[in-house]
Amino acid sequence: MAIEKFQEWYENRHEYQRDWKERTGGKIVGYFCTYVPEEIFYAFDVLPVRILGSHQMQDVTEPHLFGMFCPFCRDVLAQGLKGKYDYLDGIMIAQSCIQLRQAYSSWEINKNPGWSHYLPMPNHVQSPRAVPFLLGEYEILIKKLEDLTGKKITDSDLQRGIEIMNNARRVMKEIYEFRKQESPPITGVESMYMACSQFFTDAREWLPVAEEVKKELQTRKLDRDPGKRLLLVGSENDEIEFIEMVETLGERESVGATVVVEEHCTTTRYFWDEVKDSASDPLTAIAERYVARVPCPTKDWPERTRLKQISQLAKDFNVDGAIVIQQKFCDPHETDIPFVRKHLEDNEIPTYFLEFDVTTAVGPFAIRVEAFLETLEAEADLF
């Protein structure tokens, strides 16, 4: 089945990327935050690949990164320090949180990645001044990419880049529609593999597989009881092990669950919004997309607009409950969490809070999630 390809790509990201380089002779740039404008990279025919951690313990980041910064950014830096990404032609970050930018700068200082770029992605996305500022920054990025590739791009190249990314986003949203069904034909684990595999691979090679999966899902039936429908709210969370545990609880316990949607930057915050109206000025359209997209909490002020997205997703996907995942030491989310929980509760979505680290404490978490699911069951029994 085509859907299995997603997992294969997720687990073999380095092999794929190295092979891509050999096959195409092209350049690959690793990026650290979803605010990086991949459209511009595709316009230059440079492959942008997101760098995530490996969920393994490590001891190489301690000299470089103060332990109080989140485990995710340390895990990401470890990938660089351990040489897993030595085949990259460069690295890039668009600023959002302080934690991840240290992974970028330590990587830059200690690994000499060749080409590197720090984009000061504006934080005041709710201001009309953000787009003109971002355009100025895009001009700088474009010049740097011209140095990397020896090429110059046109509006038509940018349109091409926009189409590549919009197609990928659109297909993912269409596949997510299947998760609205009473018995979703795609699990949370599989959806995670899908989203991650997209940013680990060339979107042009990924797309046909995704289109095939969309076809398969029309008739696919899973031999499992969907159980309770869950929303996961988090920061950066590719916690396959955790989701797998949650989705297989039903095999061992009386109540099971399916993760039907997420609000975090590994999945929906990454791909939910497309570039619009790019016909006359594609670069401005790209800037507008990144300014207007569902924001990272670091950019979500003075209004807390994320709350609307969270409750909308909860409603559209008909969730029974939400698990609020907090990456340990993730400040941006920690400032939002009490209000996220209150908002969900005000919208009658029961929530459960869990704090995550690099490795998943599957045993203790299973007990907690099970207990939460049982409370949902008990509430359902009341009516």
Added chain:
Amino acid sequence: MSTYPTEPLKCWNKAKELREKFYEDYATAKDKGGLRWMGSAWAFDAVPRGLGKDVYTITGEPYGASCAFNRPLSAEFLKATENYGFARDLCSYMRNYWGSILVNKYAFGGEHPKPDFAWTQHICCSHGKWYQNACELEGGDVPLYVVDVGAGAYPPFEPIYEHRIKYVADQLLDGIEWLEKVTGRTFDDELFLEAVWNDVRSTSKWAEICMLNRAVPVPLDEKSIYALYVFGTLEKSNGEFADFYDELYDEVEDRVARGISAVGNEKLRWMSDTQPPWGFLNTYRYMELWGAVSIGSLYTYGLTGIWLYDDKTHDLLPRPLPPEKPGTREEGCTMLADWHLSKPQYQHFYSPKYKIEMMDAIAKNWKVDGIILHYNRGCEGLSIGIAESRLGLIDKGHKVMTYEGNMGDASEFDETATLKRIDIFLETLGLQKPVMGLHEPVVRHEETLRQ
């Protein structure tokens, strides 16, 4: 045993009075029909000054530090914040501040004064969120405006780009319109431009004062500096504060001329980084017993002062005053944007390499023998890249010690363990432990409160 003559600062009491009046003015602002606003120490405080002569502020970071200095009160605030559901590893200034609202206590006595609006800027992840949440906790009816200053590093670290200055300046112009709307007052450009120039001259003067600390012996020790740099964090655009810095400069210049020392037995000069653990400033006095005096830091010099790093001479020097005062609102906003974006404490947000150069420049030009880095769990913003700073400074030949602590949460600072590390470090630097039998020469926190 004193090697050098010492004298207390003549302007010490005046400084204390100025601070106390400032806190009281905020609390009593409404009694006189005035306005009050809350925001960051880095907020462009010159702008609200255009709303009138009766506009008062409390800035969050010094307020958080004042809370932390009072350990039992701080514990109460932090507990309230934790009970509300906020994680303990969040910025400890912010947690003290929110706690002050939740418990409804003003750190300087009485109830927590509710502001009319919030006006701040955003550089670290927490800044905008701090006041977003504070406004919610205040009841949800306090309007908020945030100016994003995350617009890239300043020369010589990165080239100057017009769109970056414009981004900040335009937000300020929009902010002025916003202020008129939420307060119902007409903006007075004359008051504003006067405030802009006060901001520029007070921060310039502070840098000049810190330059005087190159002298041996050092005329100002860092612990005393904390009581003086604070004016630049309370309100840079305050005319009285700017005048006070002029006075202070004259006094410190005189001290240097006469060889007056901050610490009579100065044997070793060290430099710190990030905020100190505010509830434990006795550690400075402890080190002075050894003859080790902190000359300051990029933090105390650069938080209030505006400097430029000279990459040709490898020096950190006060940024020259602009050649002309601003004449129009647009010029005022542009000047503020440019001036503030050059802040030394903003540069490391983009790369630790920039901070390493500046710290090394201070260490070399201020004749520093050792560096102590406070791995401050309470402040992500100023701890960015601190581990790389450590490696970079060791590479440049410095002796560096680190300790973990928290500027605003006493439960995260282990006084005994830290004093032990300090002992080890000062010994490796060649100093001898002051002999006082077998008992530690303890300087209690309460004694330092009396100062």
Added chain:
Amino acid sequence: MIVSGIDCGAKNTKTVIMNNGEVIGKGSVLTGFDQQEAVHGSLDIALKSAGLAQGDIEKFAGTGSGMKSVDVADCMVNDIKAMAKAANYFYPKCRTVTDVGAEEGRAVKIDENGAVVDFAINEKCAAGAGAFIEAMCRALELSIEEIGPLALTSDKTIPMNAQCAIFAESEVVGLIHAKTEVKDISKSIHDAMASRIVSMIRRLGVNEDVAMLGGVGKNPGFVEAMRRELKLEHIFIPDEPEFGPALGAAIVASEEA
């Protein structure tokens, strides 16, 4: 010249007596609640083993977390310096030395004279202290003497969350319930702790030769995990490594005479 170093640690108090650079007596007792009593108890055993009386000792040095209780001390030596001196005594070529006490993990970079060049002490919330192994012993119902050798019989690598000792303990409980073999859990625990200590050592740079002092040096599971993490052929450990700091203090006493 006859000197003595007394290391009043969180768990044990150890005494070493030296004469002209040779160790002639040793003693160790549990510290317990009365540190002064432990100091004298340990000293008495050492004196007996050396066939000396207290008055024969020309200079005393105290070290360890309870060094203030070494009332006989003529001088106090901090742990870091004591470690450095001891490592230099045993292995003159040593440039990095590590020690994991009950409550603290330490690493020191030294020069050819045993002088301290740089040091690191484990920060809060680190499963990098001896108390971690002891807590794990309780969870696995093994003695401290059993848990180390057992780890050597495993060849599995099960990652463990070593950021927080409390989290790690609940992970162990989870592994037990998942019917993981005790030997594999034991190895996992030692790997986790070694990872924390090596992380700390890396801050100083791994400078060969590397020596290990303290009671953990007698735990073969931990030593092997350290060797593997550091990617070294060999870690230098003296016989009775738990007496290292006391010996280092004694050396300082003789130098300050």
